[in-house]
Amino acid sequence: xxxxxxxCRQLEKRFDRLAAVRDxxxxxxxxxxxxxxxPSGCGKTTLLRLIAGLERPDRGTIRLRGxxxxxxxxxxxxxxxxxxxxxxxxxxxxxLTVGENVAxxxxxxxxxxxxxxxxLELVGLSGLERRMPxxxxxxxxxxxxxxxxxxxxxxxxxxxxxxxxxxxxxxAKVREDVLRILRAxxxxxxxxxxxxxxxxxxxxxxxxxxxxxxxxxxxxxxVYRRPATRAVAEFVGEANFLPITGLRNGTVxxxxxxxxVEPPPGGRFDVMVRPEDIELGSVGVPVKVVETTYFGHxxxxxxxxxxxxxxxVRTMRAEHLRPGSERRxxxxxxxxxxxxx
Amino acid sequence: xxxxxxxxxxxxSPATAAALAAAALVAGAAALPALYLVIRALQHASxxxxxxxxxxxxxxxxxxxxxxxGVAGTATLIAVPLAWLLARTDLRLRSLWTVLLxxxxxxxxxxxxxxxxxxxxxxxxxxGWLEPVGVERLPEIYGFPxxxxxxxxxxxxxxxxxxxxxxxxxxxxxxxAARSLGASAxxxxxxxxxxxxxxxxxxxxxxxxxxxxxxFGAVSILRYDALxxxxxxQYSAVFDRHAAASLALLLVFVALxxxxxxxxxxxxxxxxxxAPRGRVRRLRLGRGQVVAQLYCLLLASIAxxxxxxxxSDWLLRGLDGGIDWGAVREAGTNSVLxxxxxxGVTTLAALPVAYLAVRHPGPVSATLERLALxxxxxxxxxxxxxxxxxxxxxxxxxxxxxxxxVLGYAVRFLPQALGPCRASLLQVNPKxxxxxxxxxAGPLRVFWRITLPQLLPGVSAGAALVFLTAMxxxxxxxxxxxxxxxxxxxxxxxxxxxxxxxxAALPALILILISALPTYLITKGAPAPA
Numbered sequence: 001x002x003x004x005x006x007x008c009r010q011l012e013k014r015f016d017r018l019a020a021v022r023d024x025x026x027x028x029x030x031x032x033x034x035x036x037x038x039p040s041g042c043g044k045t046t047l048l049r050l051i052a053g054l055e056r057p058d059r060g061t062i063r064l065r066g067x068x069x070x071x072x073x074x075x076x077x078x079x080x081x082x083x084x085x086x087x088x089x090x091x092x093x094x095x096l097t098v099g100e101n102v103a104x105x106x107x108x109x110x111x112x113x114x115x116x117x118x119x120l121e122l123v124g125l126s127g128l129e130r131r132m133p134x135x136x137x138x139x140x141x142x143x144x145x146x147x148x149x150x151x152x153x154x155x156x157x158x159x160x161x162x163x164x165x166x167x168x169x170x171x172a173k174v175r176e177d178v179l180r181i182l183r184a185x186x187x188x189x190x191x192x193x194x195x196x197x198x199x200x201x202x203x204x205x206x207x208x209x210x211x212x213x214x215x216x217x218x219x220x221x222x223v224y225r226r227p228a229t230r231a232v233a234e235f236v237g238e239a240n241f242l243p244i245t246g247l248r249n250g251t252v253x254x255x256x257x258x259x260x261v262e263p264p265p266g267g268r269f270d271v272m273v274r275p276e277d278i279e280l281g282s283v284g285v286p287v288k289v290v291e292t293t294y295f296g297h298x299x300x301x302x303x304x305x306x307x308x309x310x311x312x313v314r315t316m317r318a319e320h321l322r323p324g325s326e327r328r329x330x331x332x333x334x335x336x337x338x339x340x341x
Numbered sequence: 342x343x344x345x346x347x348x349x350x351x352x353x354s355p356a357t358a359a360a361l362a363a364a365a366l367v368a369g370a371a372a373l374p375a376l377y378l379v380i381r382a383l384q385h386a387s388x389x390x391x392x393x394x395x396x397x398x399x400x401x402x403x404x405x406x407x408x409x410x411g412v413a414g415t416a417t418l419i420a421v422p423l424a425w426l427l428a429r430t431d432l433r434l435r436s437l438w439t440v441l442l443x444x445x446x447x448x449x450x451x452x453x454x455x456x457x458x459x460x461x462x463x464x465x466x467x468x469g470w471l472e473p474v475g476v477e478r479l480p481e482i483y484g485f486p487x488x489x490x491x492x493x494x495x496x497x498x499x500x501x502x503x504x505x506x507x508x509x510x511x512x513x514x515x516x517x518a519a520r521s522l523g524a525s526a527x528x529x530x531x532x533x534x535x536x537x538x539x540x541x542x543x544x545x546x547x548x549x550x551x552x553x554x555x556x557f558g559a560v561s562i563l564r565y566d567a568l569x570x571x572x573x574x575q576y577s578a579v580f581d582r583h584a585a586a587s588l589a590l591l592l593v594f595v596a597l598x599x600x601x602x603x604x605x606x607x608x609x610x611x612x613x614x615x616a617p618r619g620r621v622r623r624l625r626l627g628r629g630q631v632v633a634q635l636y637c638l639l640l641a642s643i644a645x646x647x648x649x650x651x652x653s654d655w656l657l658r659g660l661d662g663g664i665d666w667g668a669v670r671e672a673g674t675n676s677v678l679x680x681x682x683x684x685g686v687t688t689l690a691a692l693p694v695a696y697l698a699v700r701h702p703g704p705v706s707a708t709l710e711r712l713a714l715x716x717x718x719x720x721x722x723x724x725x726x727x728x729x730x731x732x733x734x735x736x737x738x739x740x741x742x743x744x745x746x747v748l749g750y751a752v753r754f755l756p757q758a759l760g761p762c763r764a765s766l767l768q769v770n771p772k773x774x775x776x777x778x779x780x781x782a783g784p785l786r787v788f789w790r791i792t793l794p795q796l797l798p799g800v801s802a803g804a805a806l807v808f809l810t811a812m813x814x815x816x817x818x819x820x821x822x823x824x825x826x827x828x829x830x831x832x833x834x835x836x837x838x839x840x841x842x843x844x845a846a847l848p849a850l851i852l853i854l855i856s857a858l859p860t861y862l863i864t865k866g867a868p869a870p871a
């Protein structure tokens with residue numbers, strides 16, 4: 001493949017000596033939709049603002065299509081970067097109509113009215129040109145913000161927690177809409193979120209950011225199935241960790257029995273098992289049910305191993321497991337080793 | 342039978358009925374001046390047109406509008422860049438300038454006018470300095486130039502304060518969005534920031550214009566024939582009561598048009614006024630720092646240094662030549678007495694109106710509150726004149742007593758007292774009163790032991806504000822006080838007209854000190870960008 005669209009190298013940004021972003025490397029390819037996932041305060045919004053040109057990095061470089069935007073003495077102001085940012089609170093211009101908002105960034109030489117019509121159609125808001133922003137619902141404002149950004153014909157679209165201001169019931173629908181619109185516009189996008197389900201469901205690559213760094217980047221299923229660290233494993237989903245008790249040719253021993261995992265090359269590791277990978281039934285290690293939370297489509301069960309360690313198990317069984325009842329547990333899918341911490 | 346006040350939509354207790362009666366009385370008193378001017382004009386309808394023609398009212402109105410427009414325009418041109426410097430740049434000594442440059446508000450317009458004539462007038466300081474050099478005459482300061490200068494200096498803070506606050510509260514991400522959509526910093530300011538400031542600028546502009554229309558002190562000392570000066574001349578020199586009343590009604594009309602203009606300028610846009618998010622990034626002024634500092638310094642020199650310097654100079658001369666200390670002491674006592682009574686009565690009058698508005702919101706209480714607030718927009722000279730005529734005709738026992746002056750203050754300053762009363766009442770949880778009732782206390786005991794103690798801090802702050810404002814009130818004091826009852830404000834005004842500057846300097850400086858306090862508090866209270 002050719003050059004990536006965006007390249008960040010050794011990026012660093014400090015606020016009052018506290019590093020919000022440090023030693024960060026990132027590559028984004030043309031046409032992809034990258035999710036940046038991280039807990040609040042991990043520096044993901046700062047990363048977006050650095051890329052957009054709203055903050056100056058203290059160290060490192062940012063390049064778009066090979067052009068140096070920041071670092072090494074270069075500085076391109078935000079208005080000349082062709083990078084669009086969709087703000088968490090949308091930041092629509094309160095004094096302009098929907099149409100005027102969308103027209104704001106339309107490049108010179110382009111028919112404004114035509115472009116506005118085109119984009120409002122794309123986001124499904126045709127006919128609302130003359131409304132004022134406060135007369136729209138949250139989901140509509142979101143789409144106006146997106147249309148406004150796309151109208152400026154950016155090379156890269158950044159979305160900062162785009163769904164966090166919406167009701168939970170609306171979120172899935174708006175998420176689908178946004179993805180559809182971004183794909184229809186052939187946009188390259190970075191979407192920042194703190195919601196792991198959201199990041200995984202965007203179905204592109206996921207970059208997990210912690211402590212100002214990107215700790216793992218890869219396809220959603222890889223990040224979920226093979227987290228690089230224990231912290232990533234815990235952040236992207238629920239996880240059980242079991243100490244290794246022994247190694248035998250091709251298998252790793254732990255309290256849930258021998259498991260078919262390549263032994264680690266060195267260092268100290270734990271076995272990680274996702275709750276949905278444990279099966280409760282008549283085969284395996286005896287466990288006692290401690291607590292259950294019933295969701296209808298499935299239930300989350302806490303069980304206790306003979307050693308006293310507790311495991312979380314997600315099971316689709318219709319039978320409601322009562323606390324105190326006894327079952328046997330076995331690992332139904334390939335587990336993984338993650339570094340002990 | 343419907344209970345009294347059933348229109349409030351609740352079963353009305355005796356206490357509420359009493360509050361309703363009191364509030365209606367207060368609202369009636371507040372609405373009285375404007376109403377009386379209208380009724381009077383209707384009674385003498387045939388003469389009004391003729392009177393207005395004879396007094397050349399059209400010309401005075403034009404002059405009034407010209408001055409108001411000129412002052413408000415200049416004030417806006419001065420204040421908007423200043424607000425930007427204070428809110429958005431790394432201007433040095435920001436906090437000092439923020440306080441200092443709001444202080445001109447604290448110099449009553451007639452004191453400013455006194456300072457200007459004492460400095461640049463025919464017998465003023467500058468003339469005294471230049472005479473040995475052979476300068477016989479200075480350019481004329483009386484008329485438009487003087488009135489424009491004094492009122493611009495006095496009213497630019499009306500624009501500065503709301504615009505600075507608005508700049509601090511604009512959502513920064515909206516500006517950042519404009520930048521990332523390709524607008525430069527300057528284009529962002531003009532296309533995104535400035536339009537969002539429009540309501541604040543319009544409000545400040547109109548407040549400045551309204552203040553100028555209503556001003557009596559500066560235009561009378563500087564002899565600019567605006568409506569307010571005409572009214573007083575017709576009343577006190579020509580003794581033409583019809584003419585004075587007709588002109589007053591005209592002035593009220595002009596003021597009301599100005600007030601209603603604000604609603605029109607607001608338009609459809611709704612503005613995000615939240616706490617600003619994100620860190621405030623201040624523009625580095627670089628070499629512009631010097632220019633900005635000079636700008637602030639120049640403004641402070643004209644607005645503060647000049648009046649205080651000139652007045653101090655004349656005070657020192659007066660100390661050599663002899664000041665009538667007795668007169669100043671008497672005027673001071675009179676001022677304090679009238680202002681204290683005024684503050685007390687105004688606050689008591691505000692309480693029932695605020696009580697109804699907070700506890701029984703509805704069309705009736707809203708109407709009463711609006712009526713009580715109506716005095717705010719009315720020029721003081723018109724209110725005072727209406728009350729004089731009304732009292733002379735219908736309340737002879739009140740005419741020429743301190744009581745009439747106190748009533749005038751109450752009508753004028755009711756809006757100032759209403760705000761704090763309302764705010765304090767909102768903070769009293771009605772459940773504490775209900776709890777006290779449940780514990781066996783009667784309504785009076787509940788008010789005395791539970792409600793009043795919780796109200797007191799806020800309400801007394803409101804009363805203090807009214808007291809300080811009443812101290813410096815000129816037109817109502819001039820028209821409504823009993824003959825021979827001279828206050829500090831009247832003294833300054835009279836001595837300034839007689840060009841007896843050394844005698845005017847002391848009461849003028851006292852008044853500046855007195856009004857600096859609430860201005861300082863207002864400045865502190867305005868949300869300041871961190």
